[in-house]
Amino acid sequence: MAGQATGYKYAPEAASTAGIVADFYSDVKSKPTPAMLQALVDAEVGDEQAGEDPTTNELCRRGADLLGKQAAVLLPSGTMCNEIALALHCEPGSEVICARSAHIIEFEAGGPAALGGIMIHALDGELGLFTAADVRAAVRPPSRYAPESRLVCVEQTSNLGGGAVWPLAQLHAVAAEAKSQGLKTHMDGARLFNACVSSGTAPRDQAEGYDTVWIDLTKGLGGFAGAVLAGSTQDIDKAWRLKQRWGGGLRQSGHIAATGLYALDHNIERLAEDHALAASIGARVADMPNVSRVLPVETNIVIFDLAENGPTADEVVEALLEKGLRVGVFGERRVRIVTHLGVDRAGADRLCAELPAALAGTG
Numbered sequence: 001m002a003g004q005a006t007g008y009k010y011a012p013e014a015a016s017t018a019g020i021v022a023d024f025y026s027d028v029k030s031k032p033t034p035a036m037l038q039a040l041v042d043a044e045v046g047d048e049q050a051g052e053d054p055t056t057n058e059l060c061r062r063g064a065d066l067l068g069k070q071a072a073v074l075l076p077s078g079t080m081c082n083e084i085a086l087a088l089h090c091e092p093g094s095e096v097i098c099a100r101s102a103h104i105i106e107f108e109a110g111g112p113a114a115l116g117g118i119m120i121h122a123l124d125g126e127l128g129l130f131t132a133a134d135v136r137a138a139v140r141p142p143s144r145y146a147p148e149s150r151l152v153c154v155e156q157t158s159n160l161g162g163g164a165v166w167p168l169a170q171l172h173a174v175a176a177e178a179k180s181q182g183l184k185t186h187m188d189g190a191r192l193f194n195a196c197v198s199s200g201t202a203p204r205d206q207a208e209g210y211d212t213v214w215i216d217l218t219k220g221l222g223g224f225a226g227a228v229l230a231g232s233t234q235d236i237d238k239a240w241r242l243k244q245r246w247g248g249g250l251r252q253s254g255h256i257a258a259t260g261l262y263a264l265d266h267n268i269e270r271l272a273e274d275h276a277l278a279a280s281i282g283a284r285v286a287d288m289p290n291v292s293r294v295l296p297v298e299t300n301i302v303i304f305d306l307a308e309n310g311p312t313a314d315e316v317v318e319a320l321l322e323k324g325l326r327v328g329v330f331g332e333r334r335v336r337i338v339t340h341l342g343v344d345r346a347g348a349d350r351l352c353a354e355l356p357a358a359l360a361g362t363g
């Protein structure tokens with residue numbers, strides 16, 4: 001993401017979320033709906049570590065099938081999916097190639113280094129996307145002096161790229177290049193369904209060529225925990241060992257899995273509503289004072305930059321918090337707004353009504 005701020009920090013902590021009437025900070029802020037909670041209550045459960053939880057087994061079967069893979073495993077979070085995948089494809093001293101804005105660099109507490117001893121080769125693509133030629137240039141020739149290039153990791157959609165969607169052909173070309181060089185491939189699918197809905201493509205087509213792929217039950221799907229990592233039977237067996245070692249083994253996880261199955265049935269098509277709302281917010285923000293650039297709005301994320309002579313992102317966020325509205329700071333002059341199941345058009349209208357004063361420094 002050349003020329004764009006990659007540093008970020010959290011929005012100032014609200015003393016309590018009680019006063020927040022509309023939370024656009026992230027799609028992780030949605031709460032499970034009553035129908036989803038009913039599915040949780042009704043779930044048939046057993047001991048997951050022993051393979052006895054029928055609802056988790058069904059979710060994993062469905063996840064693997066959706067992604068066109070042989071097997072899948074339920075993990076507590078998307079972060080654990082990424083870290084386990086990295087550790088199973090790489091070994092200490094080897095290297096993963098990914099975008100400089102990737103979640104594995106920015107938000108996983110140094111996990112690749114701490115857990116896997118893995119080096120990162122960061123690429124400056126556009127909006128968190130890179131090309132097969134970028135991969136070709138990044139792969140290191142065998143040398144006793146250099147780390148061994150082992151893995152290419154993509155993020156579909158790209159969070160800090162403003163929810164940018166990898167075009168299918170580009171995804172496949174990157175995977176093919178990685179394979180031709182003997183590398184493994186991993187897809188962070190935290191928002192894979194947003195990409196599928198936005199581009200009208202099937203998850204298994206997106207995942208083609210990627211050794212491991214995961215989907216999040218939180219974020220757009222509206223659940224409260226859990227992510228499903230899919231891959232070959234061999235890779236998922238290996239992932240199970242790491243899950244056990246790192247304390248990710250679960251017991252009656254069918255209650256979580258039931259929320260995932262509910263979300264797969266009810267919360268995918270509706271992502272189009274989140275995208276329409278984000279597009280409408282983005283269009284309105286583009287005409288507001290002191291906004292220098294809005295990244296293309298392709299899914300549920302609106303990222304925009306503030307002009308040098310106006311308030312900082314911190315100041316904008318604080319002014320909005322006073323009005324019960326929360327958005328995120330992702331750089332000194334960069335703001336992020338995310339739409340999801342927990343916000344609606346009325347909240348978006350309220351945000352767009354309050355934003356001009358906050359941006360002008362008079363809010």
Ligand SMILES: Cc1ncc(COP(=O)(O)O)c(C=O)c1O
Pocket residue numbers: 076077078079080082103155157159188190191216218227
């Ligand atoms: C692109 C991306 N990858 C991974 C994650 C981690 O997911 P989780 O919060 O389930 O650990 C997130 C969370 O925001 C994300 O945006």
